[in-house]
Amino acid sequence: MTSIDLLLKRNEELGNIVPGDRSSASPSLHVAILTCMDARIRVFELFGLLQGESHVLRNAGGVVTDDMIRSLALSQRKLGTREVLIMQHTSCGLNMVTEDSFKDELEEASGLRPTWAVEAFRDVEASVRQSVRRVQTSPFLLHKDIVRGFVYDVHTGALSEVS
Numbered sequence: 642m643t644s645i646d647l648l649l650k651r652n653e654e655l656g657n658i659v660p661g662d663r664s665s666a667s668p669s670l671h672v673a674i675l676t677c678m679d680a681r682i683r684v685f686e687l688f689g690l691l692q693g694e695s696h697v698l699r700n701a702g703g704v705v706t707d708d709m710i711r712s713l714a715l716s717q718r719k720l721g722t723r724e725v726l727i728m729q730h731t732s733c734g735l736n737m738v739t740e741d742s743f744k745d746e747l748e749e750a751s752g753l754r755p756t757w758a759v760e761a762f763r764d765v766e767a768s769v770r771q772s773v774r775r776v777q778t779s780p781f782l783l784h785k786d787i788v789r790g791f792v793y794d795v796h797t798g799a800l801s802e803v804s
């Protein structure tokens with residue numbers, strides 16, 4: 642049995658029981674949460690999110706990339722979100738590689754060097770600040786006054802705002 646088979650079995654057992662408002666695609670809290678794909682971050686539980694309340698955008702690192710801006714532009718302009726919460730975390734995989742070492746690894750394995758940035762970082766708070774700044778300076782976004790950055794400690798569960 643693959644893991645996907647396991648998930649499908651769980652889905653069948655759970656049935657259609659998730660509470661919340663399904664009437665609109667526009668998040669009722671008008672907020673978009675950007676975070677890392679790290680499996681220890683349970684975004685919905687962490688913020689007590691119900692169905693229909695928030696957009697949740699995830700990638701490796703929870704870093705604001707062009708593709709995050711693409712999703713945020715749609716989120717703000719077509720689905721009415723006005724606030725952005727960016728949450729990166731301690732012990733992130735992007736803290737354990739460097740830009741060059743990961744690109745070298747891919748190039749050695751494939752013969753191709755990626756054109757995209759790995760977005761590796763040493764200082765998680767500096768990385769959060771950079772992502773906040775990328776949102777604040779994007780010409781494609783409508784709402785840039787409420788953009789807040791946080792670091793989530795995956796071991797203690799503590800959430801700290803980055804100023």
Ligand SMILES: [Zn+2]
Pocket residue numbers: 677678679701702703730732733734735
């Ligand atoms: Zn991470």
